[in-house]
Amino acid sequence: TSSDAQLVYARSLRQSLASDPHRPAYHFTAPANWLNDPNGLIQWRGQYHLFYQYNPNGAYHGTIHWGHAVSGDLVHWTDMPVALSPTPDGHDAAGCWSGCAVDNMGTPTLLYTGVYPQVVCLATSDDDLVTWRKHPRDPVIDGPPAEIRDACGGHFRDPFVWRSDGKWSMLIGAKVEGSGGLVLLYQSEDLLQWTYVGPVIRGDVASPDPFWTGTMWECPNFLDFGRRQALIISAQATHADLLYPFYASGQFDGARFSTEIQSILVNGVPGYFYAPQVMRADDGRYLMWGWLREGRSERACIDAGWAGAMSLPLEVSMELDGRLCVEPAQELASLRSQHWSFAGRLLADGTDEFLPDVSGDALEIVAQFEALSAGEVGLKLRASPDGREYTRLIVQPTQHQVIIKRDNTSLLGDLDRDLCTAPIPAQGANGTITLRIFLDRSVLEVFVNGGLSSVVARIYPSLPESLGVGLFSRGGSARLKSLDIWSLASIW
Known part of the structure; x- marks a missing residue:
């Protein structure tokens, strides 16, 4: 069958790229070509389904389809046939853009953005979730509401749908020229006929406080945590430059959201972690994936034959004060293999040393530091023995920030080298700073103090021997309280 042929082809594409030293081993990637936003996250009959924005024609954004993969354990994934393809002369002729999946009384249903113009489309499947039929009544929403139609420039996308109080609610992203971003609310009894309720939350393009949105x-x-609710939104700048996902935590009364806390969700160079989507697992957890953009040129991606990776599967929880906490899913511990453990010790001012016998480009590292007098303390990753290539992960206790410094990360040209920084949230006892680091070839995801802050970077070392791990302390002494390192197995 054509779907069998698709899967054989997907397997051959994966195998052809398996030796690429920059291709992640335990983060999900498309079989080849272009991947962006996670879509349609759903747990169906116990299996996790991940759909994603996919261009089968090359490692660039265009002719967007919905790729599809399935997992029983959140860790290992099986490629499935492409779920949605643009229909020539249809409402999605230029692409099947982002959207979500819901269980409509036993019928798996996708609501997604058709382009152009940007409209909301619907597709259903039998319960295998492999073959999808587009609804004859598409589009179910034919464009922005009248009140913003002339002011939004056609920007109206990414439906997110949930059921509560016996009805369906939909959030959709939009903008008002000169005013800022906004999120619109619709409601429905049957997923086909939608009533516009109004804007749930609005941005202010003129306000830089607490950060520009x-x-x-x-x-x-x-996300509904009972006493409080949260919105996660991806902010975009002029000319479609990606910024960052942020969250608003507060109260939703069914029509309007009142914000108590607003914070960046995941830090890094703008766009490095973007377009996250959450789902509610059967066990009640909120699980989230984000799109990890590349940090190299489009030309380099096309030459490599692939672009884009998913973040780790992440668990999103809420602290008592309303802050969101983002941590890697507990299932990832199943990938741990070789283990190195180092006793706590003092790192004198000027320490800069390799850890003996530790090397790898697919590692999980848990490090606890106590700054003492140090201005900077941290780790060197993907370090070559001759010192020509390394990436520094720097803790600056007095500035309350963590920095990924990439000046010496690679001898290759044409790479992003901007600093990636994240705030250090309130420290533990004695000013202890805990870093949980996931290094996966070109991907670096770092979670600070239990996931109250996190930062993502992309790195592309050129030397095959750039596999070392080191420790340093500058501007004073620091205490390494504990250090555990595991090599992680490939998910393929």
């Missing part, structure tokens, strides 16, 4: 809001998510 851009000109367009994409990929809205709604």
Whole structure:
């Protein structure tokens, strides 16, 4: 069958790229070509389904389809046939853009953005989730509401749908020229006929406080923690430059959201972690994936034959004070293999040393530091023995920030080298700073103090021997309280 042929082809594509030293081993990637936003996250009959924005024609954004993969354990994935393809002369002729999946009384249902113009489309499947039929009544929403139609420039996308109080609610991202991003609310009894309720939350393009939220809001998510609710939104700047996902934590009264806390969800160079989507697992956890953009040129991606990776599967929880906490899913511990453990010790001012016998480009590292007098303390990763290549992960206790410094990360040209920084949230006892680091070839995901802050970077070392791990302390002494390192197995 054509779907069998697709899967054989997907397997051959994966095998052809398996030896690429920059291709992640335990982060999900498309078989080849272009991947961006996670879509349609759903747990169906116990299996986790991950759909994603996919261009089968090359490692660049265009002719967007919905790729599809399935997992029984959140860790290992099996490629499935492409779920949605643009229909020539259809409402999605230029692409099947982002959206979500819901269980409509036993019928798996996708609601997604058709382009152009940007409209909401619907597709259903039998319960295998392999073959999808587009609904004859598409589009179920034919464009922005009248009140913003002339002011949004056609920007109206990324439906996120959930059921509560006997009805369906939909959030959708939009903008008002000169005013900022906003999230719109619709409601429905049957997923086909939708009533516009109004804007749930609005941005202010003129306000830099507590950070700038851009000109367009994409990929809205709604999370209900009982006493408080949260929205996760991806902010975009002018000319479609990606910024960052942020969250608003507060109260949702069914029509309007009142914000108590607003914070960046995951830090890094703008766009490095973007367009996250959440799902509610059967066990009640909120699980989230984000799109990890490349840090090299489009030309380099096309030459490599692939672009984009998913973040780790992440668990999103809420602290008592309303802050969101983002941590890697507990299932990832199943990938741990070789283990190195180092006793706590003092790192004198000027320490800069390799850890003996530790090397790898697919590692999990848990490090606890106590700064003492040090201005900077941290780790060197992907370090070559001759010192020509390394990436520094720096803790600056007095500035309350963690930095990924990439000046010496690679001898290759044409790479992003901007600093990636994240705030250090309130420290533990004695000013202890805990870093949980996931290094996966070109991907670096770092979680600070239990996931109250995190930062993502992309690195592309050129030397095959750039596999070392080191420790350093500058501007004073620091205490390494504990250090555990595991090599992680490939998910393929």
